[in-house]
Amino acid sequence: MKLRDSDFDKTKFIKSLESIIYLFLVLPLIAFGWVFLEKEKVGGLRATFFENTDVMFHSVMAIGIGYILMRTTATWKRDILRALDKTQELDAKMSAVRKPIIYRNLMWALGAGIGAYGLYEKGDMVYALVFTVFLLLITSNRPSERYFVKFFGLKGDEKDWMLKSGTPK
Structure with missing residues (x-):
């Protein structure tokens, strides 16, 4: 292992990265909770999506959601690993993926924000589903x-080192 x-x-590195990622989630989470409670209080939540729909609004939101999902899931991992092909040292690889992981999670937090905004504007519960999808992406890929x-x-050794606590000897 190099x-x-x-x-x-590695523990400090992972914890600091995890803290940054969860900080990105705070604002959309607060916004979603506030919007959901306010809409529920006035009876503004709608379970039907196609009833009295605003096609332009939903289209723009779908484009934004689709762009974020395509940009962060379709080829993201393959592109990162291809860029790191020549790097042998594990710590250098981890440091190199720091910014891409932060960027990806920032985009997912933006997607969660889109879900909260869609719920705020239209009250359609489909945006609660959108928020949930991005929440799951963030938490399952922490x-x-x-x-x-x-x-x-x-x-081998790299896996053992990664799964054991502490620093290398």
Whole structure:
């Protein structure tokens, strides 16, 4: 197993990355909770999507949601791994994916914000589903030791090091 920095603390790295990602989620989560409670109080939630619909609004929202999903899921992992092909050191790989992971989660938080805004504007419960999809994407792809093992396809010593606590010897 190769490391560029023998003092690299993977636990500290992962926790700081996780903190940043959850900070991105706070604003859409607060907005969604507030909007949901306000709409419920005035009876503004609608379970039907096609009744009295605003095609232009829903189309713009669908384009935004589709763009975010395509940009962050379709080829994201393959492109990142291709860019890291020549990097051998595991700590360098982890440091290199920091910004792309932050960007992807920022985009997902924006998608959750779209869900909250759609619920605010139209009261259609389909936007609660949109919010839930992005919430699931953020929480199921949170950085952890197991996430990096799966992401990089680690085996042997690298996998053992990643799953054990502490820094390398």
